[in-house]
Amino acid sequence: MNTDRTNAVPVTVLGTGSYLPERVVTNEDIVARVPNTSAEWIESRTGIVQRRYAAPDEAASDLAVRAARAALDQAGLASDRIDFVIVSTTTGDAPIPATSSLVQRALGAHRAACFDINIACTGFVTALAVARAFVALRPETKALVIGTDVYTRFVDFEDRATSVLFGDGAGAAVVGALPGARTGAERGFLDIELVGRGDAHELIGMEAGGSRRPASAETVADGGHLLRMQGRGVKDFVLDNVPGILADLLKRCGHEATDVHHFVPHQANGRLVTELAAASGLDGAHTHLPLRHSGNIGSASVPVALDEANRSGALRDGDLVLLAGFGAGMAVGAGLLRWSAVQGGNR
8 A cells, every 4th residue: 555645745753762671681581491592593593682571560551651751752742732642562451442542541642542553563654654644634733653562471482483582662753744844845754655465464473362262261271372473484475575565665756775874674583684674775774673682572663773773863864764564464564754853843
C-alpha cells in the first residue's frame, strides 16, 4: 500500500524518546539458562552482547509511558496537546483494554483518541503511516506513536533460536506538520510503503491465547503461549522481499540507495540486518544497530534505533533517513523521510 499524498503539507517527526529497562542481561546470563550455546556463539550469530529485561512490576504500558514522556519533552509538547495515542505492540498489558488507553491515562493525554496496532515488528512504521495520514488531513494534529514490547515474558529458554535474541523496551515519536514548511516541500515523510504477506504467516507466531485456542491448562502445558519462529524461513523472507520493497519506495520518491544517509531497520539480528543492508545497496548509509546492547525488542526496535540516532547527533538537518520494519504476519513497512531538526519548537 502506497501512502503517498502528493502536494500535502510536510509531516515530520517533532521529537523522539526511548526507554530500556534497568536490568541488563548479558550473553553469559543467557548461557546459564539456554542449553547448547555459548556467549561467543550468540555474539557471532546475532551481534548481540546484552539486552534489557523488564522488572516484574513493569508491563508494556509502563515502558511506553517512559518513552512517550521523553519524546514529548524533546518536542516541547504538553500531553494535553496530543490528538492521537497510537501504540504498536503484540505483548500489551492485557487483551482488553487497549494498551494505548493505559498510556493515555498515565500521560494525562485526555483529549487524545487512542488505539493499538498489532503487526509485530512492522507495527511502528505502520503506526507512523496512520499518524501521517491524520496530520495530512488536519495539519494542526499532533500524534504520539509508540512501539513497546515485553517479549522476554514469552520466550522459550529451551529454544536457543529465539531466547538469545529478545529484550524489552519502548520507543516513541511525536508526529506533526513541519512548522513553516511550504506545501509540497521535500521535507519530513516523503512516502511510506506497507506490504502484507499473510501467505507466510506461519514463520512467526504464538498460537494460543486467542479465540482459536483460548488459554487453558493444556495450552500452558504445551507451550502454546510461547513465541515460535522459523529462523531460516524468516531470513529468506526478509532477503527475498525487503530489498525490492525498499528499492521501489526510493524510486517512487526520486531517490536511489546511494542517496540514503541513515538506514534505521528493525533490530532482528545483526547478521541479518548487515546482509539486508548489503542486498539493498545501502553500504554507503550509516546502518544504526543498537541491538548490540538492546537485543531484538519487537515493535520498539525501529523507534529505539531512531531515538538513539537522533540523540547522538548523528541525524542532521536535511539527511535522508530510511526506516524499515519487517516481521510476523508476515509484513513489511518502510518509510523515507528528509530529516528536519525541529525538536523543541512546538510549545
